[in-house]
Amino acid sequence: MQIKRNTALMVGVLLILAVAAWAVTRPAKPRLAAPTAIPVRVVSVAQQDVPRFISGIGSVLSLHSVVIRPQIDGILTQLLVKEGQSVKAGDLLATIDDRSIRASLDQARAQLGESQAQLQVALVNLKRYKALSIDDGVSKQTYDQQQALVNQLKATAQGNQAAIDAAQVQLSYTQIRSPVSGRVGIRNVDEGNFLRMSDTQGLFTVTQLDPIAVEFSLPQQMLPTLQGLIAAPTRATVDAYLGADTDNQTGDLLGEGHLSLIDNQISSTTGTLRAKAEFSNPAHKLWPGQLVTIKVQTALDKNALVVPPTVVQRGLDSHFVYRVSADKVEVVPVQVAYQNSDINIIKGVQAGDVLVSDGQSRLKAGAQVEVLKEPPQVIHTANAQVQP
Known part of the structure; x- marks a missing residue:
């Protein structure tokens, strides 16, 4: 009987010890933490004119680049310009030996004088034969032959004049003048060289620098815009x-x-x-x-609503921004009209609205926020490129 009492007493003590140990080691009930404000950075919506590029x-x-080449064969006697020199259209650049051409010109002029003298004698005889043919002083055949001689000498005189003109043209080729205003390039020959018309290298180039052009390529989709x-x-x-x-x-x-x-x-x-x-x-x-x-x-978008690209968030179907009202945020759907790496032009907000620009990953509608104090963000749009 005594043994049963001792056993019951021992069991009771063990139960008490187990309950005490559980009470000591059991986890504490979690306390509800007070909501904390999420730190964010903000920017105000700016309204201004934005050019599109x-x-x-x-x-x-x-616009004009000319390779200066000789138009006749001959020895280069003078180079009158230096490399890198600016020249105007018509300026004398170089000269070629012209002695042979001047001799040919003088010969053609002498032949013209001879032809003109012969023509003058033939005209006098023709006049005389015409008067004599009225009284049958000379035959009609003689008169016709004299008329043919006059025509022949006139043609010879015209040919001599053409030879003079051709020699004058050749003489003009001995003076190389600039066809355009521009800058002289690197010289390829020196004075004393024998120049040939078949030389492809040329003496040098004269390149116009002002005004000047830029050629560029764009996708074919830009044709209507360019037109x-x-x-x-x-x-x-x-x-x-x-x-x-x-x-x-x-x-x-x-x-x-x-x-x-x-x-x-x-x-x-x-x-x-x-x-x-x-x-x-x-x-x-x-x-x-x-x-x-x-x-x-x-184009130029007037009074566009501009924000940095980090402000706009992308949802499943549309874009949205977080707008700060008091110390909480609200989700505002927006439309992105244009965007690039510098700015976004959006619709759906008002100028001056305060939007979250950093810290959106922890936000949701109605979340409490703490605006970090920092200098206001500046939106650069003077040269901003906006794709059409």
Whole structure:
């Protein structure tokens, strides 16, 4: 009996110890944490005029580039210009030995004088024969022969005059003049060289630098846009940059010109259309053969609502932004009219609305936010490229 009591007492003690151990080791009930504000950065919607551009890679071309070649064979006697010198149209560049041509010219003039003297005698005789033929002083045959002699001497005189003209043309070829205004290139010959008309290399080139052109290619889908720009009363502006990226205007501006020409056909192999722009180039920043990035302004969006690209979020079916109202955010669906790496033009918000630009990954509609204090973000749109 005593044993049963001891056993029951021991079981009770063990139960008490087990309950105490469970009470000590059981997990505490979780406490509901107070909601914390999500830190975000914000930007205000700006309203301003934004130009739209199309971009492409172009090659600088001279409007006139001439290889100076001799038009007669002869010895180069003088070079009157230096390499790199600027010349005007009509300036004397070089001279070729003209002694042989001058001798031929003098000979042709002497032959003309001889023919004219013979013609004068023949005309006097013809007049005399005409008077005598009235009274049958000379035969009709003699008169006709004299008339034929006069005609023959007239033709000879005309041939001599033509020989004089040809010699004068040849003499003019001994003075090589610049056909265009431009810059002299590297010289290929020196004074004393014998020049031939068959020489393909030429003496040097004269290349016009101002004004100058840039030829570039664009996708064929841009044809209606370019046609509209050409037909517009105001010429479309074209900017040329050195080393510029089509998305970032980091290159140096080399010149501002205007769209001047669209090619008359589209390349069937590349599906691109060639166009040309003309630039005023007084400082010679644009150089023939240079590769540049061109930007053609196609339109101007007035009073556009502009935000940085990080503001706009993409949902399953549409775009949206987080708008801050008091200390909470709301989801606002928007339409993206244009976009690039610098700006987005959107619809669906108002100018001055405060939108979240950083920290959207933790947000949802109605979330409480804390706006980080920092200098206001500046939206650069002066040269922003917006694809049409």
